Each structure stands twice: as structure tokens, then as C-alpha cells.
Amino acid sequence: MVDRGMFNRGMTKREFLRFSGATLCALSLGGLPSCSGPSQAQIVKKGLIKTKLSPYFTPLQGGEIECTLCPNRCRLARGRRGLCRVRENRDGKQYSLVYGNPCAANLDPIEKKPFFHVLPATTSFSIATVGCNFQCKFCQNWEISQASPEDVYNIDFPPESVVRKAKEMNARSIAYTYVEPTIFYEYMWDTAQLARKAGLLNVSHSNGFINPEPLRKLCKVLDAANIDLKGFTESFYQELCSGELAPVLRSLKILRQERVHLEITNLVIPTKNDEMPVVKEMCLWIKKELGPDTPIHFSRFYPLYKLRTLPPTPVSTLERARAIALSAGLEYVYIGNVPGHEGEHTFCPKCKKLLIQRTGYMIGEVHLKAGKCGYCGKPIPGIWP
Structure with a gap:
């Protein structure tokens, strides 16, 4: 997945983001929709977020929630994310921010x-x-x-x-x-x-x-x-x-x-x-x-x-x-x-x-x-x- 040698030499954040996009585009050679042309933004996108409501949370007072998916049991105020960075409290409900967007x-x-x-x-x-x-x-x-x-x-x-x-x-x-x-x-x-x-x-x-x-x-x-x-x-x-x-x-x-x-x-x-x-x-x-x-x-x-x-x-x-x-x-x-x-x-x-x-x-x-x-x-x- 990741060229380990590239990171051993000290890859910058910008280089990594460019590399990530190239990796995903390379998949198109195997039959994914093309990453070239006008449709590229619809296929591969920096920061693409697709949400889905998660059943694994408990509502708390004041709009807070507790995530019940893993033992971290993060308590999240409105607008806050868990330690995993991909689960967020939106209006008192927990949403996954990575559903269908690997x-x-x-x-x-x-x-x-x-x-x-x-x-x-x-x-x-x-x-x-x-x-x-x-x-x-x-x-x-x-x-x-x-x-x-x-x-x-x-x-x-x-x-x-x-x-x-x-x-x-x-x-x-x-x-x-x-x-x-x-x-x-x-x-x-x-x-x-x-x-x-x-x-x-x-x-x-x-x-x-x-x-x-x-x-x-x-x-x-x-x-x-x-x-x-x-x-x-x-x-x-x-x-x-x-x-x-x-x-x-x-x-x-x-x-x-x-x-x-x-x-x-x-x-x-x-x-x-x-x-x-x-x-x-x-x-x-x-x-x-x-x-x-x-x-x-x-x-x-x-x-x-x-x-x-x-x-x-x-x-x-x-x-x-x-x-x-x-x-x-x-x-x-x-x-x-x-x-x-x-x-x-x-x-x-x-x-x-x-x-x-x-x-x-x-x-x-x-x-x-x-x-x-x-x-x-x-x-x-x-x-x-």
C-alpha cells in the first residue's frame, strides 16, 4: 500500500497527500472510473467526507454523547470528534465521517x-x-x-x-x-x-x-x-x-x-x-x-x-x-x-x-x-x- 522507502527518507505532508492521490488513481487502471478528465473531482477528492449515522452511542445531558463502539468510550460535546478522528457528534447524534470513502x-x-x-x-x-x-x-x-x-x-x-x-x-x-x-x-x-x-x-x-x-x-x-x-x-x-x-x-x-x-x-x-x-x-x-x-x-x-x-x-x-x-x-x-x-x-x-x-x-x-x-x-x- 505505502512505499515504505519513501517515508524512511522523511516524506513531507505535501508529498504524502500527492502520493495518496496517485495511489487511488492507479486503481483506475484495474477498472475503477477514470481519475483523469472532468470526472476526477467526483472520484478522488482531498478531504472527501461521507457520513452515516452510527447506532453505537449513548445520548447524554446537554447534547453530549458517549461512543460505545470501542473501549475508549469517548465523551463528545456537540461538534467534537473522538480519538479516532472519524466519529463526530452532530446535533447530539454520532456520525461516521468515513462511510464509503476509503x-x-x-x-x-x-x-x-x-x-x-x-x-x-x-x-x-x-x-x-x-x-x-x-x-x-x-x-x-x-x-x-x-x-x-x-x-x-x-x-x-x-x-x-x-x-x-x-x-x-x-x-x-x-x-x-x-x-x-x-x-x-x-x-x-x-x-x-x-x-x-x-x-x-x-x-x-x-x-x-x-x-x-x-x-x-x-x-x-x-x-x-x-x-x-x-x-x-x-x-x-x-x-x-x-x-x-x-x-x-x-x-x-x-x-x-x-x-x-x-x-x-x-x-x-x-x-x-x-x-x-x-x-x-x-x-x-x-x-x-x-x-x-x-x-x-x-x-x-x-x-x-x-x-x-x-x-x-x-x-x-x-x-x-x-x-x-x-x-x-x-x-x-x-x-x-x-x-x-x-x-x-x-x-x-x-x-x-x-x-x-x-x-x-x-x-x-x-x-x-x-x-x-x-x-x-x-x-x-x-x-x-
């Missing part, structure tokens, strides 16, 4: 999300708006997650158009990703309903910071979720994310209860969340509460945003985390952001044979038969062709 839409390999147990070697049509309910100091997409709708170029792209475009591009799924999709919940919900009717999967990469009621409703149309379990201490979440750990753990358990396919990503950041005793505690919790067959991805950190002075995660640290997870009893443990590493592959936990070979987003050998190990017949959790 700032990013791309066709990605499903492995990029990352999902390693969902339709390998297929593509996922991926959308995002601006905004987030966290403020992670290490966010790789901070240019849009920490922006307001007025800051970037957005596209007029209602749910029915998203589904139609995904089908045209032969995607097998629609992914709600790049930023925290909870903040564009109404857009995601309406799109997901249409996607399911069209035979597409709905997948989400989320921080899991959402209240139980909207999450359980979303589970009715959600096929798979990859949750960023960013750390395993409250202090980490408070200091680096301006968030909380407990609601994320609750969301993980709800997703398991609702039988949504679940994978977990843990970005391992040097000196911040790389203490191996804490990693072990996290893995034991996952095994007990979610099951030993829950895939986990230990992902390599690269210096970004407000943590540019830290080094990339040593590969040896990721390997130690993987070894601890396996010894704790987790069966599917991956290493991410290290293309070519053995930790990218899927192995059968019973016979130890190679089941899916990966190099980056490329798929090599596959030895699955009807969702089972092609050698010993052990069922492998996931959504398979």
Missing part, C-alpha cells in the same frame, strides 16, 4: 495480511479509511492511521462498488485492514454483508480494541481475523499504544467463541516487548484460552514513526520467540518479515512434514488434502480451497 484500496496476496491458514495463494481486495483508536508509536501506516479525513485524498467507493470491484479482480476475499477497521465499522458491516452474498470471504486485520456487542454482531459476517497482540503487559499498551491489553484479550476469546478463524500477530520490538519470560506467558495464555492450534506470527520490527532510533529485530530474537512458543505447546508458529526463513512454512504438528512452503508472499509446495495433512491425515485448522 483512502486506500489494493489487491493484496492473502499472505500479506498475514493469513497463512486462509485460501493460500489467493488475493484479497483490501480497503481502509483514515483513522485509528490507538496511537501506536511504531505504526507502519501512521500516515493514514493518525490522519483525519480532511488530510488525505479519499475515493467515493460505496459497499456495492467494493464488492463489484473485488469480483472483477478475481479476489477471493475482502480485507478490512491497514488501519483499525473498527473505526469504519458501518462501512465494513455493510460491505461484508454484500460480500458474503456474493460468495466472498470477509477477513480483518485488527488491534482487537472493540466492545463486545459490535464485535459479536460483526462475527456474523466475518470469516477470519488476524489480531495484533502487540504485547502482553498493560504498561506496554499504555506507553506505546495509548490503549489497554484487557479488552484485546477479551476480543480474542470472543472471536474463538464465535468460531471465527483466528490468527495472531506479535510485532517483536527490541527493548519494548522482547522479554522471553513475557513471550512465554503470552504463549501459555494463547494455548489455554484460545487453543494450541491458534496460528501466531512473530513479526520483525523495522524502525518507523516514533521509534526510528531502535534497531530492526534481530532474527535470533524471533527464532527464540518461535522456539518458546513451540515448547509451550503452540502448533503453528511463524516468523514474519524475514523472507526465505524456515519459519514462514507450515508444518504438520503430528508428523512434522512440510505442508505449505512459502517465500515471502509466494507459495511453493502444498501438501494438504481437504484441509488435512497430505501425509498423516491430521486436520489442519483454517479455511482451505
